[in-house]
Each structure stands twice: as structure tokens, then as C-alpha cells.
Amino acid sequence: MEWLQRMKDALDYIEGHLEDHIQMGDIAKSAYSSPYHFQRMFYMVTGMTVHEYIRKRRLTLAAQELALARVKVVDVAIKYGYDSPESFSKAFRKAHGISPSAVRQGGVNLKAFPRITFHLSLKGDQEMDYKVVEKQPFTMVGKALKVSMTAEGEHNKEIPKFWSKSHQDGTIDLLISIAADGNVYGVCAEFEEEEDQFTYLIAVTADANSISTEQGLVVKEIPAATWAVFPCIGAMPDAIQKLSMRIFSEWFPSTGYEHAPIPNMEVYPPGDSSSADYRTEVWIPIVKK
The missing domain is CATH 3.20.80.10 (Regulatory factor, effector binding domain)
Known part of the structure; x- marks a missing residue:
């Protein structure tokens, strides 16, 4: 189904640019859609906004880097689009329940938000009048x-x-x-x-x-x-x-x-x-x- 492939293409674009400044117009373009329509569709189908999804994916990758590599919190914050370590720490704590610096101590529980995938679901058994x-x-x-x-x-x-x-x-x-x-x-x-x-x-x-x-x-x-x-x-x-x-x-x-x-x-x-x-x-x- 064409729309299914377009949504997958948009997710591919997002995943490939999580370290960049992502423009909504570019995401929608990858799905051959207008920005307004793409955002409405994404929200209604997934239950979250595009920006919410991007934030969750970035914070998931940020946690993985802090847990597995010797990196500075400020470097990870900048890498994933945060203006300051303070704003990054606030978002990180909200997502994971702990501070970024605590992750580097090891043995802590983190939350992972996997990439969304779309699968074909056969519907249409009920007519839609309009x-x-x-x-x-x-x-x-x-x-x-x-x-x-x-x-x-x-x-x-x-x-x-x-x-x-x-x-x-x-x-x-x-x-x-x-x-x-x-x-x-x-x-x-x-x-x-x-x-x-x-x-x-x-x-x-x-x-x-x-x-x-x-x-x-x-x-x-x-x-x-x-x-x-x-x-x-x-x-x-x-x-x-x-x-x-x-x-x-x-x-x-x-x-x-x-x-x-x-x-x-x-x-x-x-x-x-x-x-x-x-x-x-x-x-x-x-x-x-």
C-alpha cells in the first residue's frame, strides 16, 4: 500500500537525521505529503506527535551512548539538539527517571523507545459514508x-x-x-x-x-x-x-x-x-x- 511505504520512508528519514536539525517540511517531503497532512496522519495513526517521537528516539540513543561510552553529558546534549546541559538533563530525567550523569555510574534502569514500524492491516469491512x-x-x-x-x-x-x-x-x-x-x-x-x-x-x-x-x-x-x-x-x-x-x-x-x-x-x-x-x-x- 502506497501510504504505508510513504510512512516507512518518513521514518527512515527521521532515523537517518536524529543527530541533525530536522525540518518538518523535509520529513513530509520524504513521504510525498504536505507538512500539515503528514503531522495529522502521524498523530492519529501513532497517538503521538512527530516532535514527541523524535524526542523519545533521541533520548533513547542518548541514554545508550552515556551507558556504553566515555562521553561528556554536554557533548551528548549538543549532539541530540539540546541548547544546554540543563535542558537536556530536564528532558532526560523526565524520560528515564534519572539524571544523565547517573547513567555513567552503571547498573541503572533505562527506558528504551524503539523505532515505530508500520505493518499492513486489512480493514474496510465496515463501510464509511461521506x-x-x-x-x-x-x-x-x-x-x-x-x-x-x-x-x-x-x-x-x-x-x-x-x-x-x-x-x-x-x-x-x-x-x-x-x-x-x-x-x-x-x-x-x-x-x-x-x-x-x-x-x-x-x-x-x-x-x-x-x-x-x-x-x-x-x-x-x-x-x-x-x-x-x-x-x-x-x-x-x-x-x-x-x-x-x-x-x-x-x-x-x-x-x-x-x-x-x-x-x-x-x-x-x-x-x-x-x-x-x-x-x-x-x-x-x-x-x-
């Missing part, structure tokens, strides 16, 4: 939360909490009162890969003039785009999390589309979102490869 929609620019108004993208899946915990809090403190009622179409949206925007985080908005389509700064709401302009729209049936948030995974691991690799560099959305119409027959949609902005 439609392609052209949509003009529109304005979204809502509350925003920065969440972390880590292998521990923090965002899958924090976003449901954000929804619960927004129901309790009246934010949802406020948004519905100014909504143009009666729906509430979950918007994934402003991905900051190097910081391993993105901004999640609970929002509605509305006129920006309908809000005041005292309400603590933010405005997000969404440009004209082509969207792949996927229906989702089931209790939230499990149903939409599973569908999102299928979109990136099954649908994108089998089509001629890439993720456009603008926010994607979840559309939540009125109803009981905990019901097994609750119906919503996932909107993914797309461009032709």
Missing part, C-alpha cells in the same frame, strides 16, 4: 481550551471535561442563544506541533458582533474550503473518537485527498449526546494531492 461539500467562509464564536497532544491521550480526557464544565457554567446555553443554525461545534484548531498542543473550541456559527468581551468568548474565522463530511452515530465521546481514527487510518490512505491546513469540526445538533442513536457529523477540510 459526502464532499463546498462551503463559503463563515464565523465561529465560542470558548477555547489549549490541550496537550501526548501519547497518554490527555486531550481525550480534557475535552470531555471541557464540555461538561461548559454545560454546568452556562456556556453552552449562552452559545445556543446566539447560534445561527442551532448546532454546537467542537473545533480543533491552531496545532502547535513543537509544543505538542492544539486549541479546542466549543463554538457556534454566529455573527461576531453578537458577542462582547465580557462574555469571555473568542472569534474564529473559517475560510472557504472543501469538506469531507462523515456521519457519526453513537454515544459521545467514544463514537466520534473512533470515527476520527478510522478517517485517518482508513479513509485518507485510500483516497486522493489530504487534510487542508485549517480547523476540522464536529457538529453537535440538539439531542441526547449520550444516546446510542445520537447523530452528529465530522467535517474534515480536504485538498487534492
Whole structure:
């Protein structure tokens, strides 16, 4: 499968340049992909960002060098892209639970993060319904939360909490009162890969003039785009999390589309979102490869 080979080529590129300053554009180029699409695909398929993966691989190799060779901590820090021994020590301790200097004493436990490998997995036994929609620019108004993208899946915990809090403190009622179409949206925007985080908005389509700064709401302009729209049936948030995974691991690799560099959305119409027959949609902005 072509996308599988492209991901393997990207991993080969990363492994061959762990001692260099790696540019995301060069990694994506090795996979014949745009940087934005490659980063989305990598995260959804592996559960971690590209930068997180590179950090873990570098710290694994750094630990091996400190354990097996007579090298200075400062030399290893510089070799693997750290500006100072202090920043390297902080990252190293977080990854391995001990300081770099302690490794050289021998007899200590270290954590190894092996290179990721991709294998062909036959899927597609379940159909995926979707439609392609052209949509003009529109304005979204809502509350925003920065969440972390880590292998521990923090965002899958924090976003449901954000929804619960927004129901309790009246934010949802406020948004519905100014909504143009009666729906509430979950918007994934402003991905900051190097910081391993993105901004999640609970929002509605509305006129920006309908809000005041005292309400603590933010405005997000969404440009004209082509969207792949996927229906989702089931209790939230499990149903939409599973569908999102299928979109990136099954649908994108089998089509001629890439993720456009603008926010994607979840559309939540009125109803009981905990019901097994609750119906919503996932909107993914797309461009032709």
C-alpha cells in the first residue's frame, strides 16, 4: 500500500537525521505529503506527535551512548539538539527517571523507545459514508481550551471535561442563544506541533458582533474550503473518537485527498449526546494531492 511505504520512508528519514536539525517540511517531503497532512496522519495513526517521537528516539540513543561510552553529558546534549546541559538533563530525567550523569555510574534502569514500524492491516469491512461539500467562509464564536497532544491521550480526557464544565457554567446555553443554525461545534484548531498542543473550541456559527468581551468568548474565522463530511452515530465521546481514527487510518490512505491546513469540526445538533442513536457529523477540510 502506497501510504504505508510513504510512512516507512518518513521514518527512515527521521532515523537517518536524529543527530541533525530536522525540518518538518523535509520529513513530509520524504513521504510525498504536505507538512500539515503528514503531522495529522502521524498523530492519529501513532497517538503521538512527530516532535514527541523524535524526542523519545533521541533520548533513547542518548541514554545508550552515556551507558556504553566515555562521553561528556554536554557533548551528548549538543549532539541530540539540546541548547544546554540543563535542558537536556530536564528532558532526560523526565524520560528515564534519572539524571544523565547517573547513567555513567552503571547498573541503572533505562527506558528504551524503539523505532515505530508500520505493518499492513486489512480493514474496510465496515463501510464509511461521506459526502464532499463546498462551503463559503463563515464565523465561529465560542470558548477555547489549549490541550496537550501526548501519547497518554490527555486531550481525550480534557475535552470531555471541557464540555461538561461548559454545560454546568452556562456556556453552552449562552452559545445556543446566539447560534445561527442551532448546532454546537467542537473545533480543533491552531496545532502547535513543537509544543505538542492544539486549541479546542466549543463554538457556534454566529455573527461576531453578537458577542462582547465580557462574555469571555473568542472569534474564529473559517475560510472557504472543501469538506469531507462523515456521519457519526453513537454515544459521545467514544463514537466520534473512533470515527476520527478510522478517517485517518482508513479513509485518507485510500483516497486522493489530504487534510487542508485549517480547523476540522464536529457538529453537535440538539439531542441526547449520550444516546446510542445520537447523530452528529465530522467535517474534515480536504485538498487534492
